[in-house]
Amino acid sequence: MAVPEQPELTIQGWGPRDATGTRAEDGDAGGVEASAFPDLAEVLPKAARRHLSRELGWTPRRTPPVPVTQIRLAPSRLAEDGRLRLAELLGEEHVSTDREARLRHAGGKSYLDLLRRREGDASDAPDAVVRPGSTAETAALLALCSELGVVAVPFGGGTSVVGGLSGVDADDRPSISVDLGRMTSVHALDVASSLVTVGPGVRGPTLEEHLERHGLSLGHLPQSWEFATMGGYAATRSAGQASTGVGRFDDLVAGLTLATPSGVLELGSPPASAAGPDLLGLALGSEGALGVITELTLRVRPEPRTRHYEGWSFRSWEAGLAGLQRMARHDLLPDVVRLSDPDETRAELLDGSRAGASLLRGSLRLRRRAAGCLLVVGWEGLPAAVRARRRAAASVLRGAGAVRLGRRVGEAWRRHRYAAPYTRDSLLDAGLLVETLETAATWTALPTVHDAVRGALREALGRRGKRPLVMSHVSHVYATGASLYVTVLADRDDALPIQQWLSAKRAATDALLSAGGTLTHHHAVGADHRPWLEREVGPLGVEVLRAVKQRLDPRNVCNPGVLLPD
Numbered sequence: 218m219a220v221p222e223q224p225e226l227t228i229q230g231w232g233p234r235d236a237t238g239t240r241a242e243d244g245d246a247g248g249v250e251a252s253a254f255p256d257l258a259e260v261l262p263k264a265a266r267r268h269l270s271r272e273l274g275w276t277p278r279r280t281p282p283v284p285v286t287q288i289r290l291a292p293s294r295l296a297e298d299g300r301l302r303l304a305e306l307l308g309e310e311h312v313s314t315d316r317e318a319r320l321r322h323a324g325g326k327s328y329l330d331l332l333r334r335r336e337g338d339a340s341d342a343p344d345a346v347v348r349p350g351s352t353a354e355t356a357a358l359l360a361l362c363s364e365l366g367v368v369a370v371p372f373g374g375g376t377s378v379v380g381g382l383s384g385v386d387a388d389d390r391p392s393i394s395v396d397l398g399r400m401t402s403v404h405a406l407d408v409a410s411s412l413v414t415v416g417p418g419v420r421g422p423t424l425e426e427h428l429e430r431h432g433l434s435l436g437h438l439p440q441s442w443e444f445a446t447m448g449g450y451a452a453t454r455s456a457g458q459a460s461t462g463v464g465r466f467d468d469l470v471a472g473l474t475l476a477t478p479s480g481v482l483e484l485g486s487p488p489a490s491a492a493g494p495d496l497l498g499l500a501l502g503s504e505g506a507l508g509v510i511t512e513l514t515l516r517v518r519p520e521p522r523t524r525h526y527e528g529w530s531f532r533s534w535e536a537g538l539a540g541l542q543r544m545a546r547h548d549l550l551p552d553v554v555r556l557s558d559p560d561e562t563r564a565e566l567l568d569g570s571r572a573g574a575s576l577l578r579g580s581l582r583l584r585r586r587a588a589g590c591l592l593v594v595g596w597e598g599l600p601a602a603v604r605a606r607r608r609a610a611a612s613v614l615r616g617a618g619a620v621r622l623g624r625r626v627g628e629a630w631r632r633h634r635y636a637a638p639y640t641r642d643s644l645l646d647a648g649l650l651v652e653t654l655e656t657a658a659t660w661t662a663l664p665t666v667h668d669a670v671r672g673a674l675r676e677a678l679g680r681r682g683k684r685p686l687v688m689s690h691v692s693h694v695y696a697t698g699a700s701l702y703v704t705v706l707a708d709r710d711d712a713l714p715i716q717q718w719l720s721a722k723r724a725a726t727d728a729l730l731s732a733g734g735t736l737t738h739h740h741a742v743g744a745d746h747r748p749w750l751e752r753e754v755g756p757l758g759v760e761v762l763r764a765v766k767q768r769l770d771p772r773n774v775c776n777p778g779v780l781l782p783d
């Protein structure tokens with residue numbers, strides 16, 4: 218079954234390029250306007266803006282992106298005979314070197330990616346964009362890239378936040394973006410086995426819509442759900458907002474096809490196998506450095522008959538963590554779990570543009586509670602099972618000192634779960650630094666990691682004269698620990714904005730690793746984290762990965778700028 222066309226992201230921000238008048242780019246990348254995002258006053262109420270000004274010592278100012286026409290793009294370095302060979306293989310219409318295609322495939326959507334594009338810098342744009350249509354074509358394409366000495370960077374939804382698409386190459390060879398947007402079919406649905414087989418370019422909304430018609434669901438819902446693809450999720454080992462219940466994307470992949478310059482690997486044997494080490498694990502998290510994922514078989518589940526989300530309040534972060542830990546130990550975790558620390562809870566209370574904030578304030582007032590820490594929990598499934606799980610979890614939460622804030626608080630969170638990246642564009646327009654980072658740690662190490670990351674960010678940004686607001690939540694919970702997601706806001710240093718964030722990120726990464734956190738829980742390594750990979754897996758671990766890459770990609774053309782350190 219072919220999937221309908223999927224919308225493209227704006228070049229300088231988030232959101233479909235033409236979903237609303239305000240986010241359109243005046244036709245195309247050759248248009249005259251900058252991407253126009255809503256004014257901050259439209260997306261954040263006065264109280265929240267005042268809170269930010271007070272906390273950050275920031276005065277709102279207009280710092281809009283440069284017009285799209287003024288984004289600097291160097292001429293393509295792809296030689297004409299190379300372009301002809303690619304066109305011969307894929308068809309002329311599937312090889313583009315035009316400005317619009319190259320700009321749309323320049324980098325991902327991290328703060329630094331957006332900053333560069335907003336300042337008119339597209340130095341990381343590929344030299345060409347190609348669109349293979351099958352596994353065989355992709356394998357032939359990678360072999361041709363090896364012959365031509367051209368770097369190939371797989372491109373799914375373009376939502377990487379770790380420099381996964383930057384195309385960095387130590388040898389400075391031409392690079393092509395391998396866009397998987399033609400491989401968006403749902404190939405097969407095996408209802409009896411709860412398996413669906415799809416092309417790598419399929420996005421969440423289109424797959425869920427297809428599955429819904431058969432009473433099924435994948436249930437993988439990251440905040441980037443509207444744009445990210447199945448191939449991208451597998452390549453980065455993504456985790457969705459309901460990962461506590463449905464599992465990480467790794468858990469949902471039953472098998473996949475990996476096209477490499479040395480041939481095609483078919484990996485995974487559902488439902489389970491003991492035929493040696495699981496090679497599927499090599500492809501999951503390979504970030505395009507071993508080849509291109511061209512097909513995936515995914516585990517699906519019955520579409521939930523009921524969804525129940527609610528809010529709870531803990532007096533403190535420590536009490537909240539203890540409550541989650543107790544639920545985890547007794548195997549009573551909800552499907553969605555999100556515990557905000559006091560700084561994030563305060564921000565939630567002030568974000569009065571969302572109905573959820575006033576509901577939350579009202580609910581806390583009624584129960585005579587101070588802000589404390591907000592917990593959002595959600596259960597999905599058969600009504601009787603949800604009821605029973607909810608009751609059991611409620612008794613643990615009450616025992617841990619939490620107070621129930623009610624269903625409307627939880628539902629308000631669910632309705633706005635994809636809103637933050639849209640707001641980010643308006644915050645950037647108003648002169649702010651806005652970025653997130655994430656890790657995971659055992660229950661024992663988590664409080665130390667939380668303190669260490671916040672301390673490092675405050676110190677590093679404070680040293681440059683900017684006091685940040687650092688907000689965190691726990692969002693993917695396991696029996697042994699949980700992930701920690703951190704949002705940072707600060708007055709942007711307009712003279713050296715990139716260095717401002719790079720020094721803060723370096724300090725935070727060193728701190729979280731020293732405190733016992735993992736380098737990344739779900740954003741992947743990309744170009745940004747690779748200097749630290751050896752600290753995570755050890756020198757022998759890096760050598761093993763290098764050996765695998767050498768066997769599959771001897772000319773090092775598959776996304777050489779990610780994963781492995783120089």
Ligand SMILES: Cc1cc2nc3c(=O)[nH]c(=O)nc-3n(C[C@H](O)[C@H](O)[C@H](O)COP(=O)(O)OP(=O)(O)OC[C@H]3O[C@@H](n4cnc5c(N)ncnc54)[C@H](O)[C@@H]3O)c2cc1C
Nearest residue numbers: 373374375376377381439440441446448449455456505510
């Ligand atoms: C606003 C926002 C919110 C986000 N929220 C979440 C979240 O909640 N959870 C989460 O896990 N992540 C999140 N992310 C990160 C990002 O969405 C994920 O990493 C996602 O898995 C990337 O998918 P993609 O299709 O956009 O891949 P891309 O960004 O296109 O690529 C990511 C990496 O994978 C490689 N790649 C892509 N497709 C393939 C393929 N078929 N074969 C081999 N390699 C491939 C690329 O070369 C690149 O290195 C968020 C990002 C943003 C911008």
